[in-house]
Amino acid sequence: MNDAKNIIDKLSCPLPDNNYDNITMAHGGGGKMMNNLIDKLFLHYLSNNLNDEKHDGAVFISEGHKFAFTTDSYVVNPVFFPGGDIGRLAVYGTVNDLAMCGAKPAYLSLGLIIEEGFSIKDLEKIIISIKEASDRTGVKIITGDTKVVEKGKGDGIFINTAGIGIVRDDINISPSRVEEGDLILINGDVGRHGIAIMTTRENLDIESTIKSDCAPLNIVVQQLIESGIEIHCLRDLTRGGLGSALNEIASSAKFEIEIDEKSINVTEEVKGVCEILGFDPVHVANEGRFIAFVKKKDAGKAFDILKQEESGKYASILGVVKGKNKYGLVILKSIMGVNRILDMMSGEQLPRIC
Amino acid sequence: MNDAKNIIDKLSCPLPDNNYDNITMAHGGGGKMMNNLIDKLFLHYLSNNLNDEKHDGAVFISEGHKFAFTTDSYVVNPVFFPGGDIGRLAVYGTVNDLAMCGAKPAYLSLGLIIEEGFSIKDLEKIIISIKEASDRTGVKIITGDTKVVEKGKGDGIFINTAGIGIVRDDINISPSRVEEGDLILINGDVGRHGIAIMTTRENLDIESTIKSDCAPLNIVVQQLIESGIEIHCLRDLTRGGLGSALNEIASSAKFEIEIDEKSINVTEEVKGVCEILGFDPVHVANEGRFIAFVKKKDAGKAFDILKQEESGKYASILGVVKGKNKYGLVILKSIMGVNRILDMMSGEQLPRIC
Numbered sequence: 001m002n003d004a005k006n007i008i009d010k011l012s013c014p015l016p017d018n019n020y021d022n023i024t025m026a027h028g029g030g031g032k033m034m035n036n037l038i039d040k041l042f043l044h045y046l047s048n049n050l051n052d053e054k055h056d057g058a059v060f061i062s063e064g065h066k067f068a069f070t071t072d073s074y075v076v077n078p079v080f081f082p083g084g085d086i087g088r089l090a091v092y093g094t095v096n097d098l099a100m101c102g103a104k105p106a107y108l109s110l111g112l113i114i115e116e117g118f119s120i121k122d123l124e125k126i127i128i129s130i131k132e133a134s135d136r137t138g139v140k141i142i143t144g145d146t147k148v149v150e151k152g153k154g155d156g157i158f159i160n161t162a163g164i165g166i167v168r169d170d171i172n173i174s175p176s177r178v179e180e181g182d183l184i185l186i187n188g189d190v191g192r193h194g195i196a197i198m199t200t201r202e203n204l205d206i207e208s209t210i211k212s213d214c215a216p217l218n219i220v221v222q223q224l225i226e227s228g229i230e231i232h233c234l235r236d237l238t239r240g241g242l243g244s245a246l247n248e249i250a251s252s253a254k255f256e257i258e259i260d261e262k263s264i265n266v267t268e269e270v271k272g273v274c275e276i277l278g279f280d281p282v283h284v285a286n287e288g289r290f291i292a293f294v295k296k297k298d299a300g301k302a303f304d305i306l307k308q309e310e311s312g313k314y315a316s317i318l319g320v321v322k323g324k325n326k327y328g329l330v331i332l333k334s335i336m337g338v339n340r341i342l343d344m345m346s347g348e349q350l351p352r353i354c
Numbered sequence: 355m356n357d358a359k360n361i362i363d364k365l366s367c368p369l370p371d372n373n374y375d376n377i378t379m380a381h382g383g384g385g386k387m388m389n390n391l392i393d394k395l396f397l398h399y400l401s402n403n404l405n406d407e408k409h410d411g412a413v414f415i416s417e418g419h420k421f422a423f424t425t426d427s428y429v430v431n432p433v434f435f436p437g438g439d440i441g442r443l444a445v446y447g448t449v450n451d452l453a454m455c456g457a458k459p460a461y462l463s464l465g466l467i468i469e470e471g472f473s474i475k476d477l478e479k480i481i482i483s484i485k486e487a488s489d490r491t492g493v494k495i496i497t498g499d500t501k502v503v504e505k506g507k508g509d510g511i512f513i514n515t516a517g518i519g520i521v522r523d524d525i526n527i528s529p530s531r532v533e534e535g536d537l538i539l540i541n542g543d544v545g546r547h548g549i550a551i552m553t554t555r556e557n558l559d560i561e562s563t564i565k566s567d568c569a570p571l572n573i574v575v576q577q578l579i580e581s582g583i584e585i586h587c588l589r590d591l592t593r594g595g596l597g598s599a600l601n602e603i604a605s606s607a608k609f610e611i612e613i614d615e616k617s618i619n620v621t622e623e624v625k626g627v628c629e630i631l632g633f634d635p636v637h638v639a640n641e642g643r644f645i646a647f648v649k650k651k652d653a654g655k656a657f658d659i660l661k662q663e664e665s666g667k668y669a670s671i672l673g674v675v676k677g678k679n680k681y682g683l684v685i686l687k688s689i690m691g692v693n694r695i696l697d698m699m700s701g702e703q704l705p706r707i708c
Binding site for chain 2: 021022023024025026027028029034037038041042045046048050051057058060062063064065067069070071072073074075077106107109110111112113114115116117118119120121123124127128130131134140141142143144145146147148149150152153154155158160162164166351352
């Protein structure tokens with residue numbers, strides 16, 4: 001086994017003021033430090049041919065059929081927020097990860113870690129919300145587990161869901177399929193979930209309430225698939241926002257991606273709060289947004305489908321995949337006409353967002 | 355939605371000094387209160403034909419094949435204990451739940467909720483332990499998730515694993531298959547895991563260290579299946595111990611079960627600690643023990659297989675399934691010749707055992 005010094009070296013990343021002996025909040029922020037932890041510790045020991053692509057879920061073949069498998073723990077604070085709650089998030093989040101693999105979500109597991117003293121009335125609200133979300137998305141919760149931890153050793157409730165989806169034999173959606181010339185689409189405006197959580201948590205006195213964009217994506221993805229569009233890669237935007245999602249795919253696929261800043265839609269309300277707080281909307285979390293890498297010839301058809309969705313008026317074609325690049329670069333063409341590298345977030349912007 | 359009063363009524367159980375507005379530690383203890391919470395809240399809203407048997411996992415048919423799906427969160431305190439650690443437990447525990455469905459464990463997901471400040475060196479030890487346990491049991495960890503919560507909002511590390519296993523078409527292992535005359539076998543002595551955790555956590559000054567029985571059960575279950583034994587039901591003994599497992603099956607299957615107390619093996623060391631602490635070994639947690647309900651004609655063959663295992667010298671035939679009983683009763687024939695009802699634990703004996 002490596003000693004502490006080696007581990008520290010392995011996990012080092014360009015944040016000079018962190019203590020790398022111990023886990024920091026930034027290790028869970030969806031940015032560089034989390035990706036370092038995954039690559040240099042988890043995948044160092046646990047990598048296999050099914051998990052090393054770092055997709056939203058793993059696709060495996062069993063008994064001659066293709067399935068997708070994924071998991072997420074939800075630790076969002078507060079558990080109830082404008083536009084959703086931890087229960088809805090726990091169903092939609094995992095359903096969305098399955099959808100991003102091109103799978104039709106079928107079954108979920110439900111693991112609860114509840115802090116002693118948590119209100120049973122609130123627990124019932126969350127369970128009802130889970131039921132509604134599973135009915136809406138057509139998944140069945142078929143197995144579960146409950147643990148209770150002492151007061152002060154948890155934070156209300158944490159939920160884990162794992163999901164199994166069924167993938168059509170001819171579907172292969174993953175970063176490795178990204179090609180030069182692919183167009184990149186998004187299904188709506190960015191940053192609403194993160195700002196909804198932030199304003200609720202901090203009791204910011206903002207007149208109109210910004211609602212989370214928390215929504216299921218499986219139906220729109222099924223429409224894209226069934227329309228025969230050649231989809232190369234899908235990724236939902238959660239922690240780390242659009243910036244992290246683009247960088248993850250660029251780095252997995254080893255391509256340069258060019259994004260047109262003016263095609264990134266942000267509502268005036270979200271923009272206003274971001275300006276006050278010094279956030280870049282491109283790194284703010286979402287829970288109902290995804291990007292699709294599709295063959296150029298199919299981009300118009302895909303755009304038409306996205307336009308019909310609830311968030312469709314903000315759907316757009318974000319940019320294009322340029323040539324190969326061994327680091328996987330994301331270039332942002334700014335409104336001022338200046339190009340800059342859009343990096344993955346280094347540390348973390350806002351903890352406990354999902 | 356029900357109001358608080360209704361919820362309180364629904365969850366009421368014979369523990370007069372609890373406050374039923376809020377979750378108590380006993381709701382996670384594996385006994386009556388947890389079963390009440392599952393039946394009257396979770397299954398009330400979420401029941402379907404795949405989860406209402408309250409088996410260790412759910413068996414579903416997809417694309418013409420049978421699969422098992424299960425989940426468990428692990429919150430054991432301390433995370434390192436004699437005979438194991440939270441990582442090993444998180445793999446073996448979920449593998450064992452799959453084995454109890456008669457499934458061959460294939461894939462695991464890994465969800466980590468880490469408290470800020472947790473040692474990266476300890477995290478590496480746990481990941482290595484997960485790797486070793488997955489190699490030993492032949493499962494692959496193919497998808498994962500990492501969340502970090504602020505210091506004071508978690509307790510070191512919580513781990514969730516969900517597992518997928520493959521079930522042979524002709525295998526149907528579940529409480530509904532229990533029959534009058536079935537013999538009940540156990541694969542070893544009881545109570546070691548709970549006592550190992552207890553003595554470590556409380557720093558009890560006991561000379562010889564009692565090691566957890568934490569072990570994978572998939573190989574022995576495969577041997578039982580492959581030998582052609584008619585297995586009706588399997589259940590691993592975790593929270594709530596042998597007493598809860600027997601009661602859960604008796605109550606699901608609606609049978610009276612008769613157990614011979616002298617066939618329950620407890621080592622002298624475990625017995626000694628239990629006497630000091632006032633614990634009944636029959637309710638103490640285990641992590642490598644299971645009971646098997648088999649057709650009487652096959653009990654001898656099953657016993658021979660269990661005898662060859664590491665814990666085999668303590669394997670025994672515990673008792674027999676008597677006639678139908680609508681409450682599902684477990685009768686313990688004591689060494690003194692007196693019969694008593696072995697009830698499910700009411701509250702909880704020892705929190706955070708797994």
